[in-house]
Amino acid sequence: xxxxxxxxxxxxxxxxxxxxxxxxxxxxxxxxxxxxxxxxxxxxxxxxxxxxxxxxxxxxxxxxxxxxxxxxxxxxxxxxxxxxxxxxxxxxxxxxxxxxxxxxxxxxxxxxxxxxxxxxxxxxxxxxxxxxxxxxxxxxxxxxxxxxxxxxxxxxxxxxxxxxxxxxxxxxxxxxxxxxxxxxxxxxxxxxxxxxxxxxxxxxxxxxxxxxxxxxxxxxxxxxxxxxxxxxxxxxxxxxxxxxxxxxxx
Amino acid sequence: xxxxxxxxxxxxxxxxxxxxxxxxxxxxxxxxxxxxxxxxxxxxxxxxxxxxxxxxxxxxxxxxxxxxxxxxxxxxxxxxxxxxxxxxxxxxxxxxxxxxxxxxxxxxxxxxxxxxxxxxxxxxxxxxxxxxxxxxxxxxxxxxxxxxxxxxxxxxxxxxxxxxxxxxxxxxxxxxxxxxxxxxxxxxxxxxxxxxxxxxxxxxxxxxxxxxxxxxxxxxxxxxxxxxxxxxxxxxxxxxxxxxxxxxxxxxxxxxxxxxxxxxxxxxxxxxxxxxxxxxxxxxxxxx
Numbered sequence: 001x002x003x004x005x006x007x008x009x010x011x012x013x014x015x016x017x018x019x020x021x022x023x024x025x026x027x028x029x030x031x032x033x034x035x036x037x038x039x040x041x042x043x044x045x046x047x048x049x050x051x052x053x054x055x056x057x058x059x060x061x062x063x064x065x066x067x068x069x070x071x072x073x074x075x076x077x078x079x080x081x082x083x084x085x086x087x088x089x090x091x092x093x094x095x096x097x098x099x100x101x102x103x104x105x106x107x108x109x110x111x112x113x114x115x116x117x118x119x120x121x122x123x124x125x126x127x128x129x130x131x132x133x134x135x136x137x138x139x140x141x142x143x144x145x146x147x148x149x150x151x152x153x154x155x156x157x158x159x160x161x162x163x164x165x166x167x168x169x170x171x172x173x174x175x176x177x178x179x180x181x182x183x184x185x186x187x188x189x190x191x192x193x194x195x196x197x198x199x200x201x202x203x204x205x206x207x208x209x210x211x212x213x214x215x216x217x218x219x220x221x222x223x224x225x226x227x228x229x230x231x232x233x234x235x236x237x238x239x240x241x242x243x244x245x246x247x248x249x250x
Numbered sequence: 251x252x253x254x255x256x257x258x259x260x261x262x263x264x265x266x267x268x269x270x271x272x273x274x275x276x277x278x279x280x281x282x283x284x285x286x287x288x289x290x291x292x293x294x295x296x297x298x299x300x301x302x303x304x305x306x307x308x309x310x311x312x313x314x315x316x317x318x319x320x321x322x323x324x325x326x327x328x329x330x331x332x333x334x335x336x337x338x339x340x341x342x343x344x345x346x347x348x349x350x351x352x353x354x355x356x357x358x359x360x361x362x363x364x365x366x367x368x369x370x371x372x373x374x375x376x377x378x379x380x381x382x383x384x385x386x387x388x389x390x391x392x393x394x395x396x397x398x399x400x401x402x403x404x405x406x407x408x409x410x411x412x413x414x415x416x417x418x419x420x421x422x423x424x425x426x427x428x429x430x431x432x433x434x435x436x437x438x439x440x441x442x443x444x445x446x447x448x449x450x451x452x453x454x455x456x457x458x459x460x461x462x463x464x465x466x467x468x469x470x471x472x473x474x475x476x477x478x479x480x481x482x483x484x485x486x487x488x489x490x491x492x493x494x495x496x497x498x499x500x501x502x503x504x505x506x507x508x509x510x511x512x513x514x515x516x517x518x519x520x521x522x523x524x525x526x527x528x529x530x531x532x533x534x535x536x537x538x
Contacts, residue, residue: 055425057350084428094419097442110429110437159427 002066003028003197004049004167009063011044011053018044020221021063026214028166031189031198033212033229035205037244040218042201046169048072049199050086051079067167084111087160087196091172093152095144095159100136103144103155107163126162130154131188150181157188161196168192170200174207186211205245209233217241289515293508301509305475306491310502313495315510320477321390321470321485322459328394328481329401329458330451337402338447341409346435365403372400373464381468388469391481396468397461401454408450412443445532449525456521460514462489488514 002025011019019041026032034042044053051072053059065072072082084107095103102109104123113119123140127133132154136147144155153173160168170189174182189198189211202208208215209229216226217240225232225241236242304314344361348354376396386392416439424434440447465471465487471494474486486494488510495507 050426052422052426055422080428080430083426088426090419090422092419094417094423096420096423096438106424106437107427110427110433156423163427
């Protein structure tokens with residue numbers, strides 16, 4: 001039983017065929033890394049699972065994508081409700097220009113939650129889970145923009161998990177951060193695995209090797225290889241994978 | 251040797267350019283200073299409390315700007331009442347909701363053009379539609395509607411620019427949380443754009459209070475010895491009062507006009523100052 005799954009998924013940006021029939025399945029409570037050179041389609045594929053590609057004009061999608069066996073692109077899917085179940089963390093930390101507290105509370109506010117004690121609790125739990133609580137507990141009413149880049153990214157993770165989604169999509173979450181902040185994010189991913197199904201796009205192959213259980217290698221819009229991370233990095237089945245992970249191109 | 255020569259000539263050009271730039275700036279400042287000093291030396295003596303509280307009069311030293319001030323404020327009230335909601339809503343729609351097709355571009359270009367139409371044209375439009383066709387006469391309401399048309403393009407453009415400046419990553423973050431378009435607009439985009447919208451609104455007010463030509467056309471150029479009490483009353487405004495005084499032969503009224511100009515300038519400087527302050531604070535807040 002896969003948590004996330006796609007079946008012969010094609011995506012077109014106007015005339016450009018960006019994803020060419022991707023089929024793969026992702027198990028619950030695992031970390032899956034998508035790797036590949038820039039423009040290979042890994043971010044685009046990631047965004048199919050919370051339908052963020054809907055926001056881009058002239059995108060056409062064929063094939064199927066599933067969450068818990070429900071077709072994400074099915075006719076009776078409410079895209080807003082669907083996105084509430086899937087948290088997303090972006091490449092560049094993008095906290096709202098609000099207080100730290102209001103950033104984490106945002107997901108609850110938009111579902112109309114009014115109970116202050118309930119929101120207080122959810123904010124604290126989310127900030128603790130994202131290992132930020134000790135650093136910000138005395139400044140919850142300060143602007144989120146006063147935080148450092150690494151703290152902002154952990155705040156974005158807190159914001160995403162405050163509404164208890166079942167999936168966490170991360171689009172190069174550490175690529176704009178220094179090594180120490182990166183290490184904290186990776187540690188966090190490891191901690192969060194027990195509760196969430198995590199998919200992470202990364203350019204950093206050491207990172208993929210450190211945090212993920214399975215790795216998918218994309219190239220030119222195609223899924224070249226998908227396997228256990230250890231096997232893919234030590235004994236890849238395809239020559240293109242071998243070339244990429246050894247740094248011969250990309 | 252040649253290298254040294256070339257270096258010197260480049261340095262000379264550099265200095266020459268700096269000199270001309272300084273000269274041009276100086277000319278602009280000088281003209282402004284001469285204007286200000288001239289007006290101040292003439293009008294400052296007339297600025298006192300009774301100048302603000304007196305009604306217009308045939309005697310220049312008893313004449314005041316009370317009716318003009320009340321007229322201006324009531325006029326601005328109706329102008330903003332109409333222009334703000336329509337202008338801001340249109341801006342939000344065009345920038346945040348409208349699909350980017352040829353029709354949207356057509357509307358966009360025309361609104362930008364509208365902002366540049368000479369104000370007297372709006373006066374003629376107002377005269378035809380509000381004063382005559384709608385039968386509002388020379389009323390505050392007719393004037394307010396006319397000025398609203400005049401400043402609406404400014405508000406729309408300012409709203410669009412402010413919304414455009416909100417980074418798209420914030421919208422993505424909000425949509426990623428499952429927020430709807432309206433929730434994203436209301437909770438994220440508008441609060442982030444608010445400073446910029448407000449700046450545009452204040453600048454449009456400062457434009458409106460200085461307008462004379464369209465108001466002459468829609469009939470504000472009348473002797474109004476009383477305070478307007480309703481939207482359908484006659485009125486006068488500060489620029490019109492100044493215009494009125496300058497056309498009098500007696501020297502005393504020219505001094506009144508100078509004093510009126512000082513008050514008008516003070517209003518404009520104040521509004522522009524607030525707008526600049528707000529804009530700077532907003533830019534610092536929105537930058538990532």
